[in-house]
Amino acid sequence: xxxxxxxxxxxxxxxxxxxxxxxxxxxxxxxxxxxxxxxxxxxxxxxxxxxxxxxxxxxxxxxxxxxxxxxxxxxxxxxxxxxxxxxxxxxxxxxxxxxxxxxxxxxxxxxxxxxxxxxxxxxxxxxxxxxxxxxxxxxxxxxxxxxxxxxxxxxxxxxxxxxxxxxxxx
Amino acid sequence: xxxxxxxxxxxxxxxxxxxxxxxxxxxxxxxxxxxxxxxxxxxxxxxxxxxxxxxxxxxxxxxxxxxxxxxxxxxxxxxxxxxxxxxxxxxxxxxxxxxxxxxxxxxxxxxxxxxxxxxxxxxxxxxxxxxxxxxxxxxxxxxxxxxxxxxxxxxxxxxxxxxxxxxxxx
DNA sequence: CACAATACGGAAGAGGGATTCCGCTTGTCA
DNA sequence: TGACAAGCGGAATCCCTCTTCCGTATTGTG
Numbered sequence: 039x040x041x042x043x044x045x046x047x048x049x050x051x052x053x054x055x056x057x058x059x060x061x062x063x064x065x066x067x068x069x070x071x072x073x074x075x076x077x078x079x080x081x082x083x084x085x086x087x088x089x090x091x092x093x094x095x096x097x098x099x100x101x102x103x104x105x106x107x108x109x110x111x112x113x114x115x116x117x118x119x120x121x122x123x124x125x126x127x128x129x130x131x132x133x134x135x136x137x138x139x140x141x142x143x144x145x146x147x148x149x150x151x152x153x154x155x156x157x158x159x160x161x162x163x164x165x166x167x168x169x170x171x172x173x174x175x176x177x178x179x180x181x182x183x184x185x186x187x188x189x190x191x192x193x194x195x196x197x198x199x200x201x202x203x204x205x206x207x208x
Numbered sequence: 209x210x211x212x213x214x215x216x217x218x219x220x221x222x223x224x225x226x227x228x229x230x231x232x233x234x235x236x237x238x239x240x241x242x243x244x245x246x247x248x249x250x251x252x253x254x255x256x257x258x259x260x261x262x263x264x265x266x267x268x269x270x271x272x273x274x275x276x277x278x279x280x281x282x283x284x285x286x287x288x289x290x291x292x293x294x295x296x297x298x299x300x301x302x303x304x305x306x307x308x309x310x311x312x313x314x315x316x317x318x319x320x321x322x323x324x325x326x327x328x329x330x331x332x333x334x335x336x337x338x339x340x341x342x343x344x345x346x347x348x349x350x351x352x353x354x355x356x357x358x359x360x361x362x363x364x365x366x367x368x369x370x371x372x373x374x375x376x377x378x
Numbered sequence: 379c380a381c382a383a384t385a386c387g388g389a390a391g392a393g394g395g396a397t398t399c400c401g402c403t404t405g406t407c408a
Numbered sequence: 409t410g411a412c413a414a415g416c417g418g419a420a421t422c423c424c425t426c427t428t429c430c431g432t433a434t435t436g437t438g
Contacts, residue, residue: 055424055425055426056425056426056427057388057425057426060387060388065386065387066386066387066388067387067388067426067427067428068385068386068387068388068427068428068429069385069386069387071426071427071428072385072386075427076426076427077425077426077427131301131354131357131358132358133358134354134355134358134359134360135358135359135360167372174365174366174369176360177355177358177360177363177365177366178366178369180351180354180355180358180360181350181351181352181354181355181366181370182351183354184301184304184350184351184353184354185304185347185350185351187301188301188302188303188304188305188347188350189304189305190304190305190346190347190350193347195344195347196344196347196348196351199344199348199370199373199374200351200369200370200373201373202337202372202373202374202375202377203369203370203371203372203373203374204369204372204373205372207372225394225395225396226395226396226397227395227396227418230417230418235416235417236416236417236418237396237397237398237417237418238397238398238399238415238416238417238418239415239416239417241396241397241398242415242416245397246396246397247395247396247397
């Protein structure tokens with residue numbers, strides 16, 4: 039059933055319909071509601087899952103020896119996952135305002151901490167502008183998310199320019 | 209009445225409600241429908257208006273002697289107008305995929321042509337990377353739009369990095 | 379095997395908002 | 409002044425999707 043929900047939300051974002059999810063899962067809507075009190079709770083569980091994966095990925099990327107490459111990988115990975123999941127992309131496109139609601143707050147904090155580590159390495163190596171902070175990241179992910187959502191097939195081109203803007207000044 | 213619709217769509221984006229628009233205009237919903245067949249048509253008329261303004265603005269900016277400053281102004285102006293109008297921001301955040309629907313297509317073409325002129329000057333002056341094309345612009349506007357929509361108060365910081373990415377390589 | 383207890387399906391209910399429709403008002407002309 | 413037309417307001421209607429609820433099916437137990 040989670041599988042069905044993932045597929046539906048990935049395809050339609052928040053517009054995914056409970057009936058559709060139930061159908062895909064081969065169960066009745068009532069059954070869906072026995073596991074999740076509301077549609078929002080279901081969607082939220084999936085976003086939480088995505089965040090967890092993202093956190094795990096960033097942790098992994100900390101092992102990448104090249105600090106610049108690590109940052110590149112983070113953004114690329116993000117775009118790829120966004121491309122596969124509209125709900126996830128929407129979540130990222132939306133929550134850049136710095137108002138981390140309830141349960142997501144903890145994950146966002148964790149993500150920011152990890153990003154800070156990534157940036158610290160990069161700043162030390164002089165491969166990014168020295169004033170780049172972890173708090174600069176959410177808007178960047180947000181912009182990328184909406185580009186992907188808008189269906190720009192060549193988002194790598196966009197990402198390329200975006201990343202260029204993170205390089206040291208001069 | 210257009211005034212009321214502008215205010216409602218600016219504040220709530222596409223979620224603006226017809227009843228609310230009518231109330232703001234001090235008329236009944238029926239009256240709104242006598243001027244516009246559907247809510248969508250009304251929203252569309254306002255977006256068209258915004259595009260018209262944008263086109264006029266870019267024309268104006270072509271007179272700016274500093275080619276780089278001209279580009280900066282374009283983006284800034286865009287962010288400011290997006291900040292004041294959610295529906296407009298959403299429209300821009302959405303239509304970067306290069307599928308310019310019906311009537312908007314003409315305006316988008318015009319905008320792209322103007323952007324190309326802006327870029328031509330800038331490339332000639334060597335103030336932007338030489339491979340920068342007009343078609344690179346929509347995604348940039350799209351990203352900016354979603355950052356503004358997400359409520360990032362300090363979008364200038366984001367814009368600053370974005371613009372940095374347009375500078376010549378090296 | 380009979381009886382609970384639990385899980386299920388999906389039709390009905392509820393809520394919200396766009397759109398329609400009709401009686402009323404205002405303005406015009408003979 | 410009276411008949412008619414055009415414009416209006418806003419209650420009623422329609423539609424869509426989430427959520428609830430209940431009769432039925434399944435599983436577990438003595």
